[in-house]
Amino acid sequence: MSTVYEVEALRKFARDVLVKAGLPAEPGEVVAKGLVEADLYGHTTHGLALLPDYVEEIENGAMVKDGRPRIISDFGAVALWDAGRLPGIWTTELAVAEAGKRARSFGIGAVVLRRSHHIACLAAFLEAPARDGLALIILSSDPSDSHVAPFGGVTPVMTPNPIAVGIPADPDPILIDVSTSITTAAMCARMRKAGTPLPGKWLLDGNGQVTDDPNVMKGGGSILPIGGVDHGHKGYGLSLMVEALTQGLGGFGRADAPKEWGASVLVLAFAPEAFGGREAFLRQTDWLVQVCAKSAVPAGKPDVRLPGQAALKRKAEAQAHGLALDSGRREGLMGLAKRFALAPPAPI
Amino acid sequence: MSTVYEVEALRKFARDVLVKAGLPAEPGEVVAKGLVEADLYGHTTHGLALLPDYVEEIENGAMVKDGRPRIISDFGAVALWDAGRLPGIWTTELAVAEAGKRARSFGIGAVVLRRSHHIACLAAFLEAPARDGLALIILSSDPSDSHVAPFGGVTPVMTPNPIAVGIPADPDPILIDVSTSITTAAMCARMRKAGTPLPGKWLLDGNGQVTDDPNVMKGGGSILPIGGVDHGHKGYGLSLMVEALTQGLGGFGRADAPKEWGASVLVLAFAPEAFGGREAFLRQTDWLVQVCAKSAVPAGKPDVRLPGQAALKRKAEAQAHGLALDSGRREGLMGLAKRFALAPPAPI
Numbered sequence: 001m002s003t004v005y006e007v008e009a010l011r012k013f014a015r016d017v018l019v020k021a022g023l024p025a026e027p028g029e030v031v032a033k034g035l036v037e038a039d040l041y042g043h044t045t046h047g048l049a050l051l052p053d054y055v056e057e058i059e060n061g062a063m064v065k066d067g068r069p070r071i072i073s074d075f076g077a078v079a080l081w082d083a084g085r086l087p088g089i090w091t092t093e094l095a096v097a098e099a100g101k102r103a104r105s106f107g108i109g110a111v112v113l114r115r116s117h118h119i120a121c122l123a124a125f126l127e128a129p130a131r132d133g134l135a136l137i138i139l140s141s142d143p144s145d146s147h148v149a150p151f152g153g154v155t156p157v158m159t160p161n162p163i164a165v166g167i168p169a170d171p172d173p174i175l176i177d178v179s180t181s182i183t184t185a186a187m188c189a190r191m192r193k194a195g196t197p198l199p200g201k202w203l204l205d206g207n208g209q210v211t212d213d214p215n216v217m218k219g220g221g222s223i224l225p226i227g228g229v230d231h232g233h234k235g236y237g238l239s240l241m242v243e244a245l246t247q248g249l250g251g252f253g254r255a256d257a258p259k260e261w262g263a264s265v266l267v268l269a270f271a272p273e274a275f276g277g278r279e280a281f282l283r284q285t286d287w288l289v290q291v292c293a294k295s296a297v298p299a300g301k302p303d304v305r306l307p308g309q310a311a312l313k314r315k316a317e318a319q320a321h322g323l324a325l326d327s328g329r330r331e332g333l334m335g336l337a338k339r340f341a342l343a344p345p346a347p348i
Numbered sequence: 349m350s351t352v353y354e355v356e357a358l359r360k361f362a363r364d365v366l367v368k369a370g371l372p373a374e375p376g377e378v379v380a381k382g383l384v385e386a387d388l389y390g391h392t393t394h395g396l397a398l399l400p401d402y403v404e405e406i407e408n409g410a411m412v413k414d415g416r417p418r419i420i421s422d423f424g425a426v427a428l429w430d431a432g433r434l435p436g437i438w439t440t441e442l443a444v445a446e447a448g449k450r451a452r453s454f455g456i457g458a459v460v461l462r463r464s465h466h467i468a469c470l471a472a473f474l475e476a477p478a479r480d481g482l483a484l485i486i487l488s489s490d491p492s493d494s495h496v497a498p499f500g501g502v503t504p505v506m507t508p509n510p511i512a513v514g515i516p517a518d519p520d521p522i523l524i525d526v527s528t529s530i531t532t533a534a535m536c537a538r539m540r541k542a543g544t545p546l547p548g549k550w551l552l553d554g555n556g557q558v559t560d561d562p563n564v565m566k567g568g569g570s571i572l573p574i575g576g577v578d579h580g581h582k583g584y585g586l587s588l589m590v591e592a593l594t595q596g597l598g599g600f601g602r603a604d605a606p607k608e609w610g611a612s613v614l615v616l617a618f619a620p621e622a623f624g625g626r627e628a629f630l631r632q633t634d635w636l637v638q639v640c641a642k643s644a645v646p647a648g649k650p651d652v653r654l655p656g657q658a659a660l661k662r663k664a665e666a667q668a669h670g671l672a673l674d675s676g677r678r679e680g681l682m683g684l685a686k687r688f689a690l691a692p693p694a695p696i
Binding site for chain 2: 072073075076077078080105106107108109110112114135137149150151152153154155157163165167174176177178179182200202207208209226227228230231233234235236237238240241243244245247248249250251252253254255268270272274275276277280281283284285286287288291292294295296297298299301302303304305306307
């Protein structure tokens with residue numbers, strides 16, 4: 001059974017928790033907003049469900065509370081920052097702003113973050129810049145972990161390595177957020193806890209047998225790259241691209257054998273006005289949106305959606321009528337309320 | 349039966365054909381080299397098999413012979429060129445050089461080409477810059493054609509929209525070249541001609557039924573995006589990204605309903621020295637190459653390969669022992685030799 005909360009009340013509560021746990025006001029605010037945004041979009045594995053984990057990470061020192069990212073390199077249209085294990089949602093938000101600023105100055109801008117803490121839901125960073133006319137790509141990997149084997153092998157090497165893309169279009173931007181593996185580690189963990197198989201044979205066990213059993217992830221199993229056993233060399237290639245453009249450009253990654261939950265990130269912003277112009281860009285993407293939405297569908301099937309469309313609809317509904325939280329997330333928040341002597345958010 | 353030719357003799361012959369057909373020396377040389385490079389890598393649908401088509405396009409005026417790309421925008425780290433339907437292999441080679449130059453100056457560089465002719469094998473553009481230390485991404489789409497339906501629909505909207513990535517690593521770069529659909533239009537055409545089904549159920553017929561029959565492509569069928577019916581929303585998202593960053597940034601695309609075989613291209617170059625440095629980049633990517641190559645494999649299966657590894661091996665073998673051409677490509681070349689009164693390349 002779900003219970004419904006006012007969105008702003010959840011944001012305020014999450015911020016208060018993070019500040020009580022020790023974060024300064026600015027990162028506390030930004031991280032709280034980012035987590036709630038993920039829930040608004042319906043990415044429930046990457047929203048408030050993470051708040052207890054984040055608090056634990058702050059308390060054990062794995063998420064650093066104070067300071068700002070350190071500039072390692074600042075060169076023309078690009079920068080490399082060492083995020084020093086600061087909260088990843090905040091450092092990524094800073095990187096998005098900086099990449100956007102450079103895109104306005106140079107046509108394109110890139111900021112790489114190394115040693116960031118977890119950055120949660122990539123799609124949440126895209127919407128505002130895309131509505132502001134910037135096309136944005138975010139790539140992310142976590143060099144401390146490995147769930148995805150190279151195609152043809154069984155030894156996990158890479159993380160699900162998502163590619164997120166925000167594309168300005170009318171009336172709403174296109175918001176793409178896809179891992180380069182078929183599913184994510186978070187989804188495997190959730191299914192394992194629930195005791196249910198995955199929706200498809202998306203994993204390999206340690207011997208290379210295809211399976212839908214999430215328990216294999218605890219015994220040398222791996223998540224298949226996009227395309228699976230049929231054409232997984234494509235997902236493998238894309239995953240290598242993400243590794244190289246995050247950890248390679250960051251100069252920090254698996255070769256350093258980090259042990260802490262974290263992220264290496266590339267934020268890439270394009271300013272259409274420096275190319276063919278904003279209007280010309282929208283003319284093409286609006287056409288694309290319309291022709292995709294109007295595609296014929298098989299008898300009895302729903303209309304074609306654009307990536308991000310369902311998430312933005314969920315968000316609008318939650319903003320109007322409140323956000324529903326399942327018992328797992330509710331219990332997490334209640335636990336934190338008790339611990340920090342905060343009034344828990346009240347259901348609507 | 350295959351016949352083997354000296355690589356340089358094939359290059360020279362292809363160049364002579366293109367020059368006889370009317371191309372100036374510079375584009376003739378570059379296009380010939382690019383086509384032979386595709387064959388060296390083993391991308392046989394995108395190599396010398398295209399030479400008769402290219403000649404036909406020159407003769408019917410769809411491929412423009414003279415001139416250079418026109419600068420539409422030149423702003424900081426980026427540029428937009430109107431390629432004016434000049435030979436795509438040549439215009440892309442120029443764009444790669446320009447993007448690389450800007451990457452050396454600004455850390456990153458981007459050149460978008462609109463109204464280019466066909467650009468053939470994307471991987472062929474990556475190797476030299478990657479050996480020179482640049483990470484390179486090339487995205488390409490053809491707004492005059494549509495073979496891939498949006499996920500959930502049956503109306504073809506997009507082309508296979510490849511993503512190609514060159515990553516500096518030792519001893520060889522990683523060369524990724526994957527379409528965002530499961531297969532390509534060229535492969536469907538080849539299988540249709542050969543009267544054989546595709547290796548998997550990679551297509552939809554006009555009613556949305558999954559099939560391996562390439563004949564459906566002539567009757568309203570479409571190629572499935574990467575991930576197919578299982579997780580094709582991922583390939584669909586990536587394909588939209590390619591559409592937006594090529595045609596959207598180019599300000600020319602499907603909204604203009606072009607009719608001629610062509611390409612919209614984004615070339616994106618990253619200079620690792622502007623981020624964490626070349627050595628730090630190679631430290632990460634070399635580690636990645638080694639750990640992928642050493643992955644355990646299921647009993648009896650071959651070792652894991654890195655993308656590009658097989659292609660580079662084929663190339664080295666062909667350079668040492670000659671390039672084998674099947675009868676289809678041989679007949680194409682013989683036809684052109686006769687037509688332009690050129691001595692056909694002699695087998696070794």
